[in-house]
Amino acid sequence: MANNSGKKSKVKFGVYMKKYWQLYAMLFLPLTYLLIFKYAPMIYVQIAFKKYSLVKSVWELPLAGNHGFEYFIAAFKNNDFKYALRNTLTLNLLDLFFGFPAPIIFALILNELCFVKFKKVVQTIAYMPHFLSWVIIYSLALQLLAPNDGLVNMIIKNFGGEAIPFLNDATHWIGSYIGFGIWQNFGWGSIIYLAAIAGINPELYEAAAVDGAGRFRKIWHITLPGIKPTIVVLLIMSLGNILGGGFDRPFAFQNNLVMRVADVIATFVYRVGIKGLQFSLTTAVGLFQSVVGVFFLLMANFISRRLGERGIW
């Protein structure tokens, strides 16, 4: 009996595979890719707890001091890392505070425009900065903001003002960095809100108009509630990424005069790890960043569900 049923499921499996093997064949390359380039590096995460040496394989490395936490402790005693951690949080929070509302406001204003052609042209222009690399954006920033021959400072000087060191002084640098972040993303970020606005039932606006609601009442009572779920999901993702952040943007914008405010975790890891060869220390930093990042994401998702909003998964 047991034998029989075993045979039966085997036959079934054979029939199943005869039909479905092609799907598994298609998945083979992508899954192998993920296994090698996303999972295999996790083997090397253990060097965060071990004394790295070039000659030994990762498995044979001796455990680091303090029950393996030597490098985590060293990281938190390292002033450069402390600056990088502080800067990562500060720059991300500033991005969130100033950069997050910008696409929403832009989308709401675009939605109020009544000339379709004009709206299309404005949109196309506003998407442009998203297609520039950070290296190019930084070179544009230099063209505009350099103290001697930058366009903005040339104009300031023409009006008799003093040149402003937009990129060479800590406070001004932060302003320029955040400003160009907004510049790069406001148009692109608005796409998703415009799509959400387009999905709002037009009858709501008609009903509101009958009730005598003006333009701003409609925005406040219909458009904003209509895009609230989108706003919340994107806000959660940004909050979850508060300790993350890419490498390209800060690295392109950094210069020696502003490293104190410009060095973030990603660039710290590059400088101290890949350039300075302190692999164990920087792997520990990277692991800390990943783990805290996942924790933030879970927290943000949990809170949003508690508030009765849709989570991101």
Place this chain on the structure above:
Amino acid sequence: MKIKSNADRAWDVVFVIFCLLVSAMCVIPMLNLLAKSLSGTEFLVRNEVYLLPKGFNFNAYSTVLKDPKYIRAFFWTVFLTIVCTILSLTMTTLCAFPLIFENLKGRKAINIFITITMFFNAGTIPNYLLMQKLHLLSNPLVLIIPGVMSVYNMIIMRSFFYGIPDSLRESAEIDGATFFKILVLIYLPLSKPVMATLALFYAVGRWNGYSDALMYMRDDRFYTLQLLLYNIINNINQVEVATQEGFSSPGLSASLKAAIVMFSTVPILCIYPFLQKYFIHGVTLGAVKE
């Protein structure tokens, strides 16, 4: 037709002016750059170039075009971008298509396997050590393989495939079509919008990315355009011809840098407006998670 109140009209004007200002803010940096690249050295040194070129000439462009290092990086990056885009689209399709079949055994496990990679990244150094182990450091393949598929883009494509009616593939299945045939004959012809979008995303990512070349590529024959640009802007090592005749004088150096940036920007800027209707749809698809 509804009649607008005066206050409404006033706000219309305010919004139009706002949009004009915003557009100007996007365009002015590019105009300034273009003007500088086309201006005469003497005007640049005296800081007289604003939005229109003065002492119009193409010297900066002809100098850049004579520079072997720059030309090499340009065509290498064009080649890389094309190859990466084709490979990436293929891999993404191969991953997204099987996952829409609900009776695929192990589908749930595969989805989890894929999703984990979106949340947890091993980090810069482990990735670097892996490249070292695989002998990919300074190997041109390192600019192609490690980023060949983005899970985020795969999800966009999968969402698009979900939008294609099941009945189409079910009738084909009954007629005995294999899955390869269903993919090639039914899904791919219907997927032009998502393919265009993702091709743009992958191409822009490869064209604009420089961190992988910075970290993994020590052989300057294989520097990508953006890395070369980074080095030029930060005066790390200068373009050969430019060092001989250009960078010594500050005016020409400004117009040369501007010309190089223009060259590196124009290809993408010429393409994206034509794909606008596609990528708007693509971005929206990415936001809809199941």
